[in-house]
Amino acid sequence: MNVYMYLVDELLIDCGPSRLRKEIINFLSKESYTQIILTHHHEDHTGNAPIVPSSIPIYIHPKGVPLCRTRPHLPLYRRVFWGSRKPFETKGIEHQIKTKHHTFDLLHTPGHAPDHLALLEKDQGWLFTGDLYVMSHPKSIFAFESIPDVIQSLQKVLLYDFDTVFCSHAGILHNGRNRLEEKLDYLLSIQAQVLQKYNDGKPVSAIQKELFPDRHVLNYFSLFENSSKHIITSILNRGATHQ
Ligand SMILES: [Zn+2]
Known part of the structure; x- marks a missing residue:
């Protein structure tokens, strides 16, 4: 999987x-x-x-501040893919x-995450989507993700005008x-x-077999932290809490 970071106007x-x-x-x-x-x-x-030098402020959604302050307990496959991450300090930001x-x-x-932010530059029609998109037809998700929440978040961003999406894993999508x-x-x-x-x-289990008959290699690597089952349970759990 590719990973993209973006540098815009410092x-x-x-x-x-x-x-x-x-x-x-x-x-x-080489950059500023x-x-x-x-x-x-x-x-x-x-x-x-x-x-990062302490003179440079690091912003994140307020829900992310305590999450960055603690050392995450990452499963082995994520430590192998991405490496671990030490705790660090951030400033909460919400609006602009x-x-x-x-x-x-x-x-x-x-x-995808409770502190997830997308960045909208209205004049340019740019939307920086972090991990909101990644792919259009996911067949499995992580246990910590929620399909009903992703649906709401997609509906929210689509209320705005933009053309170009800057995705953290799929790159620039014109x-x-x-x-x-x-x-x-x-x-x-x-x-x-x-x-x-x-x-x-x-x-x-029957719904999973009918809708998602195939398994992906990441399902096994992740010991099913990534699985099509989480698509189904996140939808049914939301239904249950709304009843
Ligand atoms: Zn992520």
Whole structure:
């Protein structure tokens, strides 16, 4: 999986995983950045934050502040993929961040992580989406993710005008708005199918077999922290809390 960080007008968006520290330090040594914003607290976005000079402020959604202050208990496969991450201090931010030439509205977009932010630059039609998109047709998700929350977050960002999406794993998407709409349509359809099958009396294991018959190598590597089952349970759990 690729990982992207963005530098716009001296604002660094995410810091990359500690596994790529050498390359990232090498890149940043030739660039100028005066502030950092983290789209969320996960180690592939924050792994190099602990080595940033203390004169440079690091911002994150307020829910991320305590998450960055503690050392995460990462499963082995995530430590191997991305490297671990030491605790570090951040400043909570919720509404807007400005640079010399741009204003970014911050959109709280939970679902992948509770502190997830997307950054909207209205004048340019840019949306920095962190891990909100990544792919349009996910067949499995992590145990900590919620499909109903991702649906709400996609609906929230799609209320705004933008064309270009800057994704942390898929890169720059010039038809980004369509890709986000495609993901929303897919998740709404999956949600409807899961609820229909559940109402027909089918157990989670049967729904999983019918909708997602194939397993992905990441499912096994992650010891099923990543699994299609979490798509189904996150939809059914939300249904239960709403009843
Ligand atoms: Zn993440």
